[in-house]
Amino acid sequence: MRRLIAILALGLGLVAGSALAGAPEALVRETTEKVLQTLEQNKELLQKEPEAVQGLVSELVLPHFDFELMSRLVLARNWREASPEQRQRFVEEFRQLLIRTYGTSLQQYSGQKVEFLPSKPDPDPKRALVRTQILQSDGPPIPVDYRLRETEEGWKVFDVTIEGISLVQNYRTSFASEISKDGLDALIERLRQRNSRSG
Numbered sequence: 001m002r003r004l005i006a007i008l009a010l011g012l013g014l015v016a017g018s019a020l021a022g023a024p025e026a027l028v029r030e031t032t033e034k035v036l037q038t039l040e041q042n043k044e045l046l047q048k049e050p051e052a053v054q055g056l057v058s059e060l061v062l063p064h065f066d067f068e069l070m071s072r073l074v075l076a077r078n079w080r081e082a083s084p085e086q087r088q089r090f091v092e093e094f095r096q097l098l099i100r101t102y103g104t105s106l107q108q109y110s111g112q113k114v115e116f117l118p119s120k121p122d123p124d125p126k127r128a129l130v131r132t133q134i135l136q137s138d139g140p141p142i143p144v145d146y147r148l149r150e151t152e153e154g155w156k157v158f159d160v161t162i163e164g165i166s167l168v169q170n171y172r173t174s175f176a177s178e179i180s181k182d183g184l185d186a187l188i189e190r191l192r193q194r195n196s197r198s199g
Helices: 001-012 023-040 045-048 049-060 067-075 077-081 086-105 165-182 182-194
Strands: 112-118 129-136 137-151 153-163
Touching: 001 165, 023 049, 023 129, 023 137, 045 049, 045 112, 049 086, 067 077, 067 086, 067 153, 067 165, 077 165, 086 182, 112 137, 153 165, 165 182
Parallel strands: none
Antiparallel strands: 112 129, 129 137, 137 153
């Protein structure tokens, strides 16, 4: 699981970039180089100062994810039944959870390269799938697929699939079990407590 989280974090970091960059694949391709260069140039700093990692994630990743759509997809039926206040709290804690997870995992970056694969056009012109794979020196390539949608603010990521495992589906299954057992407020509180821990 730790390896998957590390891969996931690297993959998510790759999609950050300017909303003005154009088509989804161009956005991913252009900013992949920028993020990898930033990681390489700041390797020692990112290993020594967790706060710097969090800042990198917030600057390069946070603006380019549709956290509200991700939250709706993750909670599914529970989103429809949640109050506006519960929805707002969940989106914020879920966002912080991902930022912390990515920040921790980015410290494990060790020079992996990324290869882009041909992607079929989506029937919906406002949706796109960008396919890549992370090349490893000690193992087979790791497929990473990004699902994006076009918004008024540009293209934004709403799901990432690593080796066939969807981020949204993975959290949906986990959170649904917790909500069924203890309720949505309990889940939100658990996320809040986890996010408030240092390190």
